[in-house]
Amino acid sequence: MAAAASSTIPAETKVAWDGGDLVITRGFRAPRELVYGAWTTPEHFARWFGPEGSILSPCTLDVRPGGALHYCHRFQDYDPVWVKGVYTDVAPPERIAFRCWFSDAEGSAVPRPGYPAEMHIGVTFHEAGAGTLVTLRQAGLPADHGEVQGWTEGLDRLAALLAND
Template sequence: MAEKQAAEPTELVIVRELRAPRELVFEAFTNPEHLAQWWGPEGFEIVVVRKDIRPGGIFHYKQRSPEGDEMWCKLAYDEIEPPERIVFTNGFSDEEGRTARAPFHASWPLEIRNAITFAERDGLTTLTMRGAPVNPTEEELKTFREGLEMVREGFSATFQRLDDYLAKA
């Protein structure tokens, strides 16, 4: 009998427990004023250009590093089911919000579709995020797989910022 090898991962999965009720966590994701306070890498300033957080809407922003480097990004919302689920596609963009290549890798997938669910138990919220490239080429899929740990670390730091933000809310 032939031995089967495990398929390479094509999806990012992150599970995080947050010390806040589900409604508050959901609001932190869907209220643009809250989202701008914790979203993104530690130390980066977020400048929001468009904040239309609803199905069919866009959250378009610029991230500025402490060194002054800038990256334009956007989240395009597909589904918002309060307070249980959010589905959005994220990617890099130009200043006008048009999809653009990632500044750090020429073959990074243009778009990543993310589904986030929120479950509450005893006043704590378990956030589960699943993300995968949208219609990637083979090269983009390979780059995504190679970058999974970098993305996992980035979201872990972002969700730590969220947990810290919620503690003050």
């Protein structure tokens, strides 16, 4: 997945709260199609998605409206965390959106304290010179959630994957 370098896109992650929604913006020094593919190809998605130290296995993505996503975050010092979801909007290479929930290995919903029953996540991919600006919006989280750290670390992992692979 190696990408050509560009000095026109900043690599810092910007975090904001907008009416209860977490909004994260991050620039990547890679073409939009490559960044989009890292979100929509299971073997690439599994290599970066999640906080530092996590492993995503198994990982199933059926990236089409109504298609399912199902994966497990595995951590050295914590219990596995399963997530199931459904893609609600797919427009390659411009955007994807999905709703998801914590689940068991079979995909049945398993409520987690402090989280909504269902989370809504939208991601847009904008061309910015030779790079890509990604904006992620996750609806309905309280501001003190650990999602900011998880997303920030995951996006750092994505940047490394795009630069080094």
